[in-house]
Amino acid sequence: MQEAQFCTKALEHPIFKTISEVSNNLGMDSYVIGGYVRDHLLNRGESKDIDIVTVGSGIQLAKEVANRLPGQPKVSIFKNYGTAMISTDSIELEFVGARKESYRMESRNPAVENGTLEDDQNRRDFTINALALSLQKESYGALLDPFKGLDDLKNKIIRTPMEPDLTYSDDPLRMLRAIRFSTQLNFKIESDSLDAITRNADRIKIISKERISDELHKILAANKPSSGLTLLEKTNLLEIILPELTSLKGVEDIEGQRHKDNFWHTLEVVDNISKTTDDLWLRWAALLHDIGKAPTKKFDTNQGWTFHGHEFLGSKMVYRLFKRLKLPLNDRMKFVQKMVLLSSRPIVIATEVTDSAVRRLIFDAGDHIDELMTLCEADITTKNPNKQKKYLENFKIVREKIIEVEERDHIRNFQPPVTGEMIMETFGLKPSREIGVIKDAIKEAILEGTIKNDFKEAYQFMLQQGEQLGLKKK
Numbered sequence: 001m002q003e004a005q006f007c008t009k010a011l012e013h014p015i016f017k018t019i020s021e022v023s024n025n026l027g028m029d030s031y032v033i034g035g036y037v038r039d040h041l042l043n044r045g046e047s048k049d050i051d052i053v054t055v056g057s058g059i060q061l062a063k064e065v066a067n068r069l070p071g072q073p074k075v076s077i078f079k080n081y082g083t084a085m086i087s088t089d090s091i092e093l094e095f096v097g098a099r100k101e102s103y104r105m106e107s108r109n110p111a112v113e114n115g116t117l118e119d120d121q122n123r124r125d126f127t128i129n130a131l132a133l134s135l136q137k138e139s140y141g142a143l144l145d146p147f148k149g150l151d152d153l154k155n156k157i158i159r160t161p162m163e164p165d166l167t168y169s170d171d172p173l174r175m176l177r178a179i180r181f182s183t184q185l186n187f188k189i190e191s192d193s194l195d196a197i198t199r200n201a202d203r204i205k206i207i208s209k210e211r212i213s214d215e216l217h218k219i220l221a222a223n224k225p226s227s228g229l230t231l232l233e234k235t236n237l238l239e240i241i242l243p244e245l246t247s248l249k250g251v252e253d254i255e256g257q258r259h260k261d262n263f264w265h266t267l268e269v270v271d272n273i274s275k276t277t278d279d280l281w282l283r284w285a286a287l288l289h290d291i292g293k294a295p296t297k298k299f300d301t302n303q304g305w306t307f308h309g310h311e312f313l314g315s316k317m318v319y320r321l322f323k324r325l326k327l328p329l330n331d332r333m334k335f336v337q338k339m340v341l342l343s344s345r346p347i348v349i350a351t352e353v354t355d356s357a358v359r360r361l362i363f364d365a366g367d368h369i370d371e372l373m374t375l376c377e378a379d380i381t382t383k384n385p386n387k388q389k390k391y392l393e394n395f396k397i398v399r400e401k402i403i404e405v406e407e408r409d410h411i412r413n414f415q416p417p418v419t420g421e422m423i424m425e426t427f428g429l430k431p432s433r434e435i436g437v438i439k440d441a442i443k444e445a446i447l448e449g450t451i452k453n454d455f456k457e458a459y460q461f462m463l464q465q466g467e468q469l470g471l472k473k474k
């Protein structure tokens with residue numbers, strides 16, 4: 001028999017001693033299991049989420065533990081799942097009774113029976129998540145590792161404790177979790193497992209969109225999101241979850257003219273941007289910036305391949321995609337839409353950086369001008385070093401020009417220097433169409449550079465506009 005390994009260092013927090021004593025008094029065997037143990041062994045820093053499994057009632061154990069803690073924190077009980085949670089400032093504890101589970105094919109709701117620790121470890125997703133630490137007095141800190149999870153941690157492998165088809169079919173979310181852990185930890189998914197994911201990909205449809213999106217967020221937040229996105233593509237999961245992206249795959253050739261593969265390009269853009277920003281929504285914008293290209297793609301004998309209006313259509317598609325995936329339909333979505341809509345603008349103006357084009361860009365991008373520039377810089381995926389250098393230099397010029405123009409013209413949070421009330425007052429008007437026409441003309445004149453962004457020039461301009469419309473000053 002293998003000699004037991006101990007890992008008491010993971011159990012330094014006083015809470016573990018308390019749980020151990022309470023379990024001992026109740027005559028129940030308890031263990032720390034899952035992500036906390038995995039992350040400790042990987043030196044990922046102490047996780048604040050701690051899962052406790054006990055051979056008995058998790059709810060009873062939680063209640064007794066809470067009684068022993070300072071301030072006696074509240075226990076949240078989830079009767080249907082047989083789990084209980086205690087939240088303190090520094091940790092979140094989840095208690096569950098050891099279970100033997102079998103899932104029915106048609107739903108994610110398992111038929112649950114009480115079980116031993118081994119039964120419970122068996123039903124977990126991956127060997128690296130089935131590692132448990134004993135909280136028994138006599139074996140405190142012993143590592144219980146029936147599936148060689150420690151070896152898999154060392155060899156950087158994602159493997160299921162049971163036959164992979166069973167593990168994934170039991171809970172299809174695990175297919176995404178496998179890819180997510182592989183991306184976050186830079187682990188390889190064992191090949192039988194990868195085949196099983198591909199075979200079971202269709203089962204992802206029974207999983208709630210919120211849980212799918214959570215995993216997508218985590219993949220996108222990783223250092224190199226393309227690793228996960230490539231696996232999603234390879235296993236056919238991406239086709240089901242984000243068909244807008246897989247539609248970008250492929251290169252067509254007509255009359256010797258080819259366009260780039262916009263799917264692989266997109267993955268490069270996402271990796272590029274992930275080197276410069278942790279902003280999740282900017283990473284989403286990078287992922288979606290070209291989705292309008294599939295439905296707008298055309299071949300024209302004179303112009304070659306075109307994607308006219310892809311930015312506008314793409315930004316509309318963002319709404320439908322966010323709605324479908326139950327992503328927030330709030331300012332974050334609007335930000336992603338804005339980035340997609342404006343994603344080509346800095347490229348267009350980079351060849352000839354005029355003040356008026358820069359003013360219009362600042363006006364449209366508003367507070368998100370920096371993020372837009374970051375996206376455009378990430379969008380450079382040419383393999384030609386000269387071109388790459390030239391494009392980056394052009395954007396540098398655009399960035400400098402943005403600062404210069406903004407310092408002078410204050411367009412960023414544009415407030416019309418002449419208000420609607422002033423226009424009404426000047427010409428003795430009631431609210432009417434003319435006021436909008438004059439206001440718009442003033443804004444256009446400022447952006448174009450015909451007049452300065454100040455009251456004096458705008459007031460004079462307003463008088464001229466009123467005259468042209470046949471209005472008389474009061």
Ligand code: CTP
Binds near residue numbers: 126
């Ligand atoms: N688990 C599982 N199948 C799932 C979800 C979770 O078997 N679909 C088990 C795993 O043993 C996992 C534990 O429940 O380690 C806790 O799950 P969770 O808190 O969701 O994940 P962690 O592994 O802690 O990792 P992370 O916090 O990064 O999601």
